[in-house]
Amino acid sequence: GKTLYGLWRSHDRGKTWAGKWLDVSDIQPEAYECIGSRNVLEMSDGSILLGVSSYGTGTFSGDSGDFVCKHWFFRSKDYGKTWCEKIPVRIEYASPNPPNYAFFNEVDMHRCPSGRVIAISRFVSSYPKKGKMPKEGCEQGDNLRIFRLKEDAMTWVEERELLDYVQVHPHLLDLPGGRLLCCYTNRNFPFGAQAIVSKDEGMTWSEDK
Numbered sequence: 439g440k441t442l443y444g445l446w447r448s449h450d451r452g453k454t455w456a457g458k459w460l461d462v463s464d465i466q467p468e469a470y471e472c473i474g475s476r477n478v479l480e481m482s483d484g485s486i487l488l489g490v491s492s493y494g495t496g497t498f499s500g501d502s503g504d505f506v507c508k509h510w511f512f513r514s515k516d517y518g519k520t521w522c523e524k525i526p527v528r529i530e531y532a533s534p535n536p537p538n539y540a541f542f543n544e545v546d547m548h549r550c551p552s553g554r555v556i557a558i559s560r561f562v563s564s565y566p567k568k569g570k571m572p573k574e575g576c577e578q579g580d581n582l583r584i585f586r587l588k589e590d591a592m593t594w595v596e597e598r599e600l601l602d603y604v605q606v607h608p609h610l611l612d613l614p615g616g617r618l619l620c621c622y623t624n625r626n627f628p629f630g631a632q633a634i635v636s637k638d639e640g641m642t643w644s645e646d647k
Contacts (some may be wrong), residue, residue, distance in 0.1 A: 441471050447518045462492045475545040487511040491540035507539050521607045528593040537565040548610040548633045550639040555587035558608040
């Protein structure tokens, strides 16, 4: 009766795997379950951070009722074998009416060469793009937004919207020459895997031209 979030780890370059199901019932007992980021952040001290959000039964449809979604960084100092800390994370939205949503849903996090840390998160139609309403239909309101991390306050700050509706599943990758690639799934015509590029660590993108 619950959706589970699993984390798997290999110590032999992918030959064998060990895993566990993550849970937040010890820190938020009323949570329906949790969901996590698609990757981890490696910090300057060698530890890694995994983003985890709690959610209620209606969170992903935008109707979470009285349940309040919460967010944490799970920290590991042994490359994911054990998780020694659960650090509360704040989200600062650009909207004056911030969504009650599992922020780490399909998030890809990235540390840029300068040290700037960004994340691209997927949202549903309960948080529509500014001045542009989505079409009707399943997932037609899904959209992406970029956030930067204020590490001293463990706070993600919304910087901008990205791409159009139903363009989701982001993945970030550094390219030669200081460029940053974001590939994504386009569920609009002509469909398929597509990509955009940034030359300033995600502040502006080739789609802006």
